[in-house]
Amino acid sequence: MTDNPHKIRLLVVDDIVETRNNLINLLYFERDIEVVDSATRGQEGIDKAKKLNPDIVLMDINMPDMNGIQATEIIMKQVPGVAVIMMSVQGEQDYLRQAMRAGAREFLVKPFSGDELVSSIRHVYQDEQSKRRFAPQTQYQPGTPATPNGAEASQGEIISIFSPKGGIGRTTIVTNLAVAVKQISKKRVALVDGSLFFGDVGIMMDIRNTKTISDLQGRIETLDTQLLQDVMLTHSSELKVLLAPSKPDQGELITADDLKKILKELKNNYDYIFVDTFSSLKEETQLTILDMSDLILTVMSLEMTAIKDIRLFLEVTEILEYPKDKIALVLNRADSKHGLRAENIEATIGHQIAANVSSGGPAVTLSINRGTPLVIDAPDNPFSKDINALAHKIVDGTIGKKEEAATGAKKNGKVKTKKSGGLFGLFARRK
Template sequence: MAIKIIIVDDVLEMREMIVKMLASSELVYELVGICGNGQEALDLMKKTKADIVLMDINMPVMNGLEATQLMVENFPHVRVIMMSVQHESEYLKKAMLAGAKAYIMKPVDMDELVETIKTTYERHQYLDKPLSVETQSHDATLISFFSAKGGVGKSMLALNSSLIINEKLKKKTLLVDLDLQFGDLALMVNKQNELTIKEMFDDSPITNYEEIKPYLHNFRDGFDMLFAPKDPESAEYISSEQVKSILMILKKYYDVIIIDTGVNYNEVTLNALDLSDLIVIVTNLEVTGLKNTKLSLKVMQSLNYDETKVKLLVNMAHEKFGVTKANVQKAFSFDVIGYIPEDIKLVRNAINTGIPTIATKSSSLYKPLLSFCQSIIK
């Protein structure tokens, strides 16, 4: 079915450029109108039905923010994608508050334009379908991966542990990227254009699993992923209570939920740690990493997390530079649950290609990771 589109921009050259981009793409669409300001778009909507409106912000007569607010109030089926040269987060916030479902920066990139139209339209179609009843036969174990220092491989370990838990341990698994400002899990599986947790909260309040499903990326059978926002400023629009509510819903549909937290102690991270059955603190054998880990363990103790809830996982383990496993065991009162050896070439290649080959049996890291996963999943 063709996606019905209206283009709204006061600049003739911009309107013509978008028309040419759409025409040269493989998108199945019908252009039902071209307007020079928000008032024209509203008048047109009374005469024709559109699925998607591409809306500029700064226009005469009626700007895009005013037009969007009136449009979503009077025509709730339509989805507005805002376009603007304004890169400030305040404009993004105003656009979303007005009711826009996506935001594209000018100059417009054709691939981004087409992908945004497709994903926004598909999400709209999915949410308009009657909800089906799905069996709630699970009560997921929540496991958070946390690190006190960036660059220790936390996200890589969270991703590959999830893959092993799903494939080898036969658990229905969900991986949630809660590093809301700088999460990289989408990049690590080469899925940067997928929907994120941000778009989920842009739509109607989430009350059940069926409303969450369109925003989950199905990586393979029994393994789903929920990605972090594409831009850091979006994090401020996601509250800890919103995150808590969806985790409580998702617990009923998975055996294991892995949470990749941010390197911080903000409300979202602290809430995730509170909800978790197990916290895996990832560190390495560098002195700076161990120092920060020790400080983090003090925070964990102040939160009344004991050794049954908090475990240490040492990544990039080697003894070439003076810090030994014995030093680590002596330094910390919490259990070290595993040591993952260093393989810089393998890890770098997996990250750069977006193919998580670390979790394959031919990998040098597979057996240590499998042993770690078996120790945390009973």
């Protein structure tokens, strides 16, 4: 390591004083490694890691108050760029798995030799350095690592599709959109049927429900990448799908907490996670999906009832304190002539329409009955073109936050975003 003028800065966290001293002594003559400090407790380790920003934390597992696995989890979230090497007298698979899931890079079983220790530290450090070198120095884009070297490197984006009104086109749009995003981005894309009682995703995509979310029932505590992969089904587009239970009574058994854990695990494994929903805010599971969403595609149509419901829903999102840019309005069958103008609707509900989706005519129903999303079978259909345009916006990150910024000028100009005139005002402006 003579070619590296930067010493590897190491923090040792172990509750036993002899072990700490042994480790420090073992490393004393290594010219490229500097022990910057040591800690005796998990929390102290976290505090020192935050303060000193070491390259590597050498972390014991068994410690009083907080164990090394919990401490590692927190460090991985709160101290970007740091790598953890875990040490334990137990070398069992389960410990190893837990350590790796917490984000540890290597696992040393005590007692280990000085050579083993040093080579492990150098190996992890070099690995981190090369990752840093090749990591894109760009800002966070949805679906890409949140921080170049940070803990949330593989956190995906949850995009749910909701509407307070049923039968408005959610499942049709989300099945096509997820396929389109997969085709455009070539990233890891998942689709979850969160319509837990009467999910239609399987039918619309011609996927037999050999496995569903119900197969995770009772196994949530041990949920990990492997288990998740076991229940996800693969569509011909390579999209991964987690189907809703095959019977409504099974849907009732899925709790909000289950769903939360499943979505969290999906975030660790996919770049985009699309989630279909049903029209209920009474169901805890639906609220959980909305809470956890980075973006809620909210589907509406050019009908007074739909507009009224959307307005009420937007009020609910204000009560829930969702940021405005978490909601992206999608106007379905935007080309239908119903005597209402999109601009007037935007003014009435105080929200911009982020995307328009044209009517696909009977071809949409035909595609549903065949079980092949229209974007695959008829990419030139106006519906497919609009879905692809929306997919591009998602992949480019120009929907949500950035779009709000881009359309900010419009807000101050022609299109008013303050609620004005109410629904009756809209009636008056019907054309």
